Amino acid sequence: xxxxxxxxxxxxxxxxxxxxxxxxxxxxxxxxxxxxxxxxxxxxxxxxxxxxxxxxxxxxxxxxxxxxxxxxxxxxxxxxxxxxxxxxxxxxxxxxxxxxxxxxxxxxxxxxxxxxxxxxxxxxxxxxxxxxxxxxxxxxxxxxxxxxxxxxxxxxxxxxxxxxxxxxxxxxxxxxxxxxxxxxxxxxxxxxxxxxxxxxxxxxxxxxxxxxxxxxxxxxxxxxxxxxxxxxxxxxxxxxxxxxxxxxxxxxxxxxxxxxxxxxxxxxxxxxxxxxxxxxxxxxxxxxxxxxxxxxxxxxxxxxxxxxxxxxxxxxxxxxxxxxxxxxxxxxxxxxxxxxxxxxxxxxxxxxxxxxxxxxxxxxxxxxxxxxxxxxxxxxxxxxxxxxxxxxxxxxxxxxxxxxxxxxxxxxxxxxxxxxxxxxxxxxxxxxxxxxxxxxxxxxxxxxxxxxxxxxxxxxxxxxxxxxxxxxxxxxxxxxxxxxxxxxxxxxxxxxxxxxxxxxxxxxxxxxxxxxxxxxxxxxxxxxxxxxxxxxxxxxxxxxxxxxxxxxxxxxxxxxxxxxxxxxxxxxxxxxxxxxxxxxxxxxxxxxxxxxxxxxxxxxxxxxxxxxxxxxxxxxxxxxxxxxxxxxxxxxxxxxxxxxxxxxxxxxxxxxxxxxxxxxxxxxxxxxxxxxxxxxxxxxxxxxxxxxxxxxxxxxxxxxxxxxxxxxxxxxxxxxxxxxxxxxxxxxxxxxxxxxxxxxxxxxxxxxxxxxxxxxxxxxxxxxxxxx
Amino acid sequence: xxxxxxxxxxxxxxxxxxxxxxxxxxxxxxxxxxxxxxxxxxxxxxxxxxxxxxxxxxxxxxxxxxxxxxxxxxxxxxxxxxxxxxxxxxxxxxxxxxxxxxxxxxxxxxxxxxxxxxxxxxxxxxxxxxxxxxxxxxxxxxxxxxxxxxxxxxxxxxxxxxxxxxxxxxxxxxxxxxxxxxxxxxxxxxxxxxxxxxxxxxxxxxxxxxxxxxxxxxxxxxx
Numbered sequence: 005x006x007x008x009x010x011x012x013x014x015x016x017x018x019x020x021x022x023x024x025x026x027x028x029x030x031x032x033x034x035x036x037x038x039x040x041x042x043x044x045x046x047x048x049x050x051x052x053x054x055x056x057x058x059x060x061x062x063x064x065x066x067x068x069x070x071x072x073x074x075x076x077x078x079x080x081x082x083x084x085x086x087x088x089x090x091x092x093x094x095x096x097x098x099x100x101x102x103x104x105x106x107x108x109x110x111x112x113x114x115x116x117x118x119x120x121x122x123x124x125x126x127x128x129x130x131x132x133x134x135x136x137x138x139x140x141x142x143x144x145x146x147x148x149x150x151x152x153x154x155x156x157x158x159x160x161x162x163x164x165x166x167x168x169x170x171x172x173x174x175x176x177x178x179x180x181x182x183x184x185x186x187x188x189x190x191x192x193x194x195x196x197x198x199x200x201x202x203x204x205x206x207x208x209x210x211x212x213x214x215x216x217x218x219x220x221x222x223x224x225x226x227x228x229x230x231x232x233x234x235x236x237x238x239x240x241x242x243x244x245x246x247x248x249x250x251x252x253x254x255x256x257x258x259x260x261x262x263x264x265x266x267x268x269x270x271x272x273x274x275x276x277x278x279x280x281x282x283x284x285x286x287x288x289x290x291x292x293x294x295x296x297x298x299x300x301x302x303x304x305x306x307x308x309x310x311x312x313x314x315x316x317x318x319x320x321x322x323x324x325x326x327x328x329x330x331x332x333x334x335x336x337x338x339x340x341x342x343x344x345x346x347x348x349x350x351x352x353x354x355x356x357x358x359x360x361x362x363x364x365x366x367x368x369x370x371x372x373x374x375x376x377x378x379x380x381x382x383x384x385x386x387x388x389x390x391x392x393x394x395x396x397x398x399x400x401x402x403x404x405x406x407x408x409x410x411x412x413x414x415x416x417x418x419x420x421x422x423x424x425x426x427x428x429x430x431x432x433x434x435x436x437x438x439x440x441x442x443x444x445x446x447x448x449x450x451x452x453x454x455x456x457x458x459x460x461x462x463x464x465x466x467x468x469x470x471x472x473x474x475x476x477x478x479x480x481x482x483x484x485x486x487x488x489x490x491x492x493x494x495x496x497x498x499x500x501x502x503x504x505x506x507x508x509x510x511x512x513x514x515x516x517x518x519x520x521x522x523x524x525x526x527x528x529x530x531x532x533x534x535x536x537x538x539x540x541x542x543x544x545x546x547x548x549x550x551x552x553x554x555x556x557x558x559x560x561x562x563x564x565x566x567x568x569x570x571x572x573x574x575x576x577x578x579x580x581x582x583x584x585x586x587x588x589x590x591x592x593x594x595x596x597x598x599x600x601x602x603x604x605x606x607x608x609x610x611x612x613x614x615x616x617x618x619x620x621x622x623x624x625x626x627x628x629x630x631x632x633x634x635x636x637x638x639x640x641x642x643x644x645x646x647x648x649x650x651x652x653x654x655x656x657x658x659x660x661x662x663x664x665x666x667x668x669x670x671x672x673x674x675x676x677x678x679x680x681x682x683x684x685x686x687x688x689x690x691x692x693x694x695x696x697x698x699x700x701x702x703x704x705x706x707x708x709x710x711x712x713x714x715x716x717x718x719x720x721x722x723x724x725x726x727x728x729x730x731x732x733x734x735x736x737x738x739x740x741x742x743x744x745x746x747x748x749x750x751x752x753x754x755x756x757x758x759x760x761x762x763x764x765x766x767x768x769x770x771x772x773x774x775x776x
Numbered sequence: 777x778x779x780x781x782x783x784x785x786x787x788x789x790x791x792x793x794x795x796x797x798x799x800x801x802x803x804x805x806x807x808x809x810x811x812x813x814x815x816x817x818x819x820x821x822x823x824x825x826x827x828x829x830x831x832x833x834x835x836x837x838x839x840x841x842x843x844x845x846x847x848x849x850x851x852x853x854x855x856x857x858x859x860x861x862x863x864x865x866x867x868x869x870x871x872x873x874x875x876x877x878x879x880x881x882x883x884x885x886x887x888x889x890x891x892x893x894x895x896x897x898x899x900x901x902x903x904x905x906x907x908x909x910x911x912x913x914x915x916x917x918x919x920x921x922x923x924x925x926x927x928x929x930x931x932x933x934x935x936x937x938x939x940x941x942x943x944x945x946x947x948x949x950x951x952x953x954x955x956x957x958x959x960x961x962x963x964x965x966x967x968x969x970x971x972x973x974x975x976x977x978x979x980x981x982x983x984x985x986x987x988x989x990x991x992x993x994x995x996x997x998x999x
Contacts, residue, residue, distance in 0.1 A: 178788030276829025
């Protein structure tokens with residue numbers, strides 16, 4: 005016999021109104037606690053307090069961000085493609101031919117710092133269940149990673165663990181990893197960013213709802229048993245600042261003891277269980293056995309029950325002692341707060357419970373009926389017959405809303421005035437060559453194979469493009485060639501200089517990356533990584549970034565379908581750069597017409613065309629960062645109309661088959677784009693610069709390294725030059741031939757030449773030298 | 777030609793193996809780990825993945841699946857059997873093939889398109905290739921280092937049972953760069969690289985992997 009943990013009951017709470025409760029320790033303010041008491045008309049029980057504390061945490065309630073996020077829906081451009089928008093587990097987009105796609109990106113930053121492998125692994129697991137809960141089969145993942153300085157000791161602890169966790173969980177789950185990002189900056193030293201994206205595909209009719217409707221319907225918890233792992237993960241880890249020193253490598257390393265103390269709050273993943281859960285859910289959906297479904301993520305059973313009840317008929321009765329446990333000593337508060345992984349909750353008609361349990365048994369998935377749907381507007385929970393929770397579910401699901409003070413940071417003016425125009429620039433061939441190699445070998449731009457080789461990009465057999473391409477591209481239908489493209493982008497430096505413009509640049513780059521595969525961008529997801537919302541300067545950045553995103557999406561004609569906010573990304577009082585990471589989804593009409601970034605050798609040689617306009621824009625550039633450690637001035641100007649025209653041209657040119665390759669210009673400008681296209685295709689090129697060109701270039705340095713937006717290089721299929729020019733004119737995209745593909749070096753005529761071998765060596769050696 | 781593809785809990789490349797069979801002109805037949813039934817198929821593929829999570833030694837639990845009893849008997853009677861990656865590991869654990877697969881030399885999972893050399897074209901699964909032919913096929917595994925005792929290795933080499941070898945890069949540190957082996961009769965073949973991911977240049981590095989599936993189908997048609 006196991007001893008039953010005595011619980012704080014509703015009756016006892018009514019009889020002991022003065023009993024002090026640890027609401028501050030659970031992250032609730034005195035006002036929030038008072039609001040709970042007011043709602044209930046008594047003090048909450050221990051279980052209720054646990055439930056409200058996690059539901060009202062920043063991570064779950066969006067209490068500081070909600071007032072801003074509303075404009076993402078309010079300003080969203082009209083889109084016929086949107087089947088389900090913001091507010092669901094993930095947005096759902098119609099891609100035609102009866103298919104729908106759902107995708108979302110989410111942060112797992114704080115757990116990944118405390119315990120890199122499990123933190124990153126369970127980040128993948130969590131976002132996969134979000135997609136699964138929509139009714140879709142998850143088909144791919146991506147990840148956007150940001151760490152402190154590449155050479156820092158703590159980065160060598162965190163990065164291999166994070167990559168290993170993503171590799172282990174994603175590979176074992178059988179999802180191809182088709183892209184993402186890797187960048188380094190001192191601002192992430194004590195607070196790495198681990199953002200995971202998942203995409204799923206379904207038929208239109210397969211959409212599932214997260215609602216507990218139909219009184220008498222049974223509530224089934226299935227998947228892993230509930231343990232003590234991750235208790236309060238959302239409230240303890242993701243909704244507060246890590247203490248400890250800031251800045252130097254030594255300080256970051258000495259943060260480890262503080263991190264160790266939080267380790268019990270990190271969840272532990274079991275990708276095999278998740279694989280079974282995926283197959284089990286898809287079989288349950290196909291058999292029509294599910295009325296409503298919700299994944300268990302942050303705030304576990306507390307969140308799943310309150311959200312299902314609040315969205316459904318209005319009530320639910322739960323027997324907490326029926327929850328299968330892997331640690332018998334857990335009581336109601338722990339069961340409600342546990343973030344044990346690989347769990348789902350379904351609402352099932354009573355007559356179909358037997359069939360439901362049989363499917364679970366086939367897949368060796370544990371399942372237990374733990375309650376039923378009611379229509380009394382109350383969420384009640386019992387523990388061995390005694391009532392321990394009795395609340396109106398909407399009161400927990402909706403939570404408080406704050407409009408926190410926001411004010412432009414005091415250092416913003418000085419930052420904007422520190423123009424990179426004052427930095428010394430290379431003016432001769434040797435200097436330009438050295439700058440290119442320095443950039444190409446810098447950790448943020450170097451070959452990422454050390455990371456991406458650890459991910460399976462082949463599984464499921466539909467991966468058409470993956471890293472290091474501009475975007476990932478998946479085939480959805482083998483007979484028609486219909487496919488989807490995805491890209492994520494973030495740029496903390498641009499956003500630090502101007503969060504409104506920076507966020508638009510980030511959106512535009514993801515949009516351009518998708519377009520560069522030949523796909524048409526359709527929809528947007530976002531993961532907003534910021535410092536503490538209690539800091540007015542951070543709140544100012546957040547407000548500007550959300551406005552920038554909403555306005556940018558309106559200008560580009562792509563709606564935001566969902567996303568995630570991660571606050572408290574700071575160490576002590578120092579926040580990370582504001583780092584919104586934006587994911588863009590596009591549809592490709594025929595993946596056989598995809599465009600790769602790689603140049604291809606051939607006779608006659610293909611010409612290289614630079615599309616877009618180049619100005620001298622170096623604020624927040626890779627050149628300023630890598631060569632001078634400089635961050636200041638203004639970021640490049642977003643050119644959203646030009647982005648739209650460029651994307652239209654690329655889609656049309658891909659469909660017509662007039663292009664051989666396309667690569668967007670971003671970090672490091674034309675120089676890096678040329679180098680990457682040469683390396684990908686293992687062939688050189690000869691490019692002519694200002695001495696022989698009229699037009700926008702003012703000097704070779706600007707031509708090579710400026711980061712002006714809305715640009716790409718393409719190579720034109722020999723013989724199709726006139727057809728491409730006609731398309732370019734029709735789409736009103738400026739462009740000029742800047743060279744030809746061929747040879748075994750990257751040659752910039754009259755300035756410098758780099759052998760492919762040297763280029764490849766410089767590109768390849770950086771990450772292995774750092775991480776082994 | 778009906779070719780069974782076994783799904784164990786945690787199998788991942790079963791769908792890809794079935795597609796490869798289809799592309800090569802065969803009919804894939806799903807087989808379930810819990811059934812003691814091969815459904816009358818003409819050949820069987822054990823696909824890649826992480827059976828039972830591979831939390832114990834890779835393949836160590838899957839070898840006890842009910843379907844493996846039938847498979848072992850049928851393999852003994854000459855049924856063509858191909859184990860890919862986790863399937864190779866299972867065949868080794870089941871002693872249908874000699875040796876074992878251990879952690880990669882670099883201790884990290886490696887996904888890489890590799891040049892392989894076909895060393896034995898007389899097996900049920902490699903007859904479509906020429907001896908010495910080089911093919912490009914992806915490898916993706918964390919425990920792909922082939923090991924065996926010196927006597928077994930010498931025996932494998934002497935009897936021509938090394939079927940596939942890494943031609944240039946040996947990224948997991950396999951003994952003698954061995955990527956795949958067969959049993960004495962040549963009907964059971966296991967390899968770590970994934971030919972089912974090289975059936976089209978759209979979704980793989982080449983279509984070089986098709987030969988494995990075409991081999992067994994051609995033999996079935998002729999036989």
